[in-house]
Amino acid sequence: MNVLRLDGFDAFVAIVRCGGFRAAAVERGVSSSALSQTINSLEEALGIRLLNRTTRSVSPTEAGQRLLDRLAPALADIRLAIAEVDELRDTPTGTLRINAPAPAVDHLLCPLVFDFMEIYRAVKIEIISDAAVIDIVEQGFDAGVRFGKQLAQDMIAVPLGPSLRYAIVASPDYLERRGTPETPHELVDHDCIRRRFPGGTLVTWRFTDGSEELDVTPEGRLTLNSAHNELQAALAGKGVAHVLDDYAKPHIESGLLVELLVGWRPSLPSWFLYYPNRRLPSAAMRAFLDYMKSYKWDATG
Structure with a gap:
């Protein structure tokens, strides 16, 4: 042989x-x-x-x-x-591969990783933007980012960033044509911009006013699978969108979008970074975890 x-x-x-x-x-x-x-x-x-x-x-x-x-x-x-x-190295080296949904990449991982790489110059990082729930071990990733309820039991989960907020938004032009919903129940009379997960299910919009909780499966002519495209559609006046506050905030402040149903915002958990509990983290991974835990998230905006 x-x-x-x-x-x-x-x-x-x-x-x-x-x-x-x-x-x-x-x-x-x-x-x-x-x-x-x-x-x-x-x-x-x-x-x-x-x-x-x-x-x-x-x-x-x-x-x-x-x-x-x-x-x-x-x-x-x-x-x-x-x-x-x-572990015996003085300076962490190697490559970290992280799988995460696009919103977490845009608003949390990229600012965090950019700063981390300035300090740990011998570490290489690869980030794959993916909303699908995968087996990170099987796919060769060191860590993944998801909501807590989606994590496997054999994973260690660490909160990543502050708690999340979703905003219901529409353009002034759309609201002038269709009116402004005052409660989630009135969304049935509007074109909602829907989002479909990679697995095929539609995103449910969750609301609460403190006394009543309501889940709404939106109805509308347009269905997308990207937060960026949802925002783009809302800015174009194509309907009411349900997007992360990080995406919507600049456009609300500029007046290009109007936030709706503010009193119905639910409290949501943060993203979680998770990694296998049966695998000893590399020196680079441990350095990344330590850096993440001490990171000042307000600095990301």
Whole structure:
């Protein structure tokens, strides 16, 4: 048998996890052709084909799947061993990969990470903006950001930033044409700009005036899956939008949007950054967690 290289096994796992050579190449910062050559060398050394390749998909062969079942936990142990050695470094190094929804990236992670990187110059950070609920361990992330209720039980969760506030907004032009709702019940007479999660469900708008709680499934002609696009639609006068206060505030202050139903705002939890409790955090991850806990969030605006 020819010489086997550990990076070849790691590349094989990455290709299967990412669903193809191109996505795995982007994740690893190499070319697809280089990754293909790595797998060709691995298959030649093993003397067996590991991947079924078509123009549209890549999947493991029976031999590849058996190898994958053994490799995944073995590589996790190797990463753990490296993390333990990494503890002895004076300066944290390495790469942190974080998966988070776009609003958390826009208003919390980016300001936090930009400042963190000024202090820890040997640490590289990759942030993937994604609203879908994923297995961060399986997908190769060090941490994820979600609401607390979406977290798996085997995760450690740390509050990320202040509590959230949603604003119900519409443009002055829209309100002049359609009138201003005084209670959530009146939203049935309006075009609401709806948002659909990656899993297919529609976002429910929650309200409370302190004595009454009300959940509204909005009705409207326009459905989107991006907070940025919801805001864009509201600014264009296409309806009533339900967006995070961080997105809406500048436009409310400028008069381009009007905030509605202010007395019905519910209190919401913060975002949570979470990471596996069964994995020893690397020195870089521990430095990031410590920095996050002491970060002055008011400075982000």
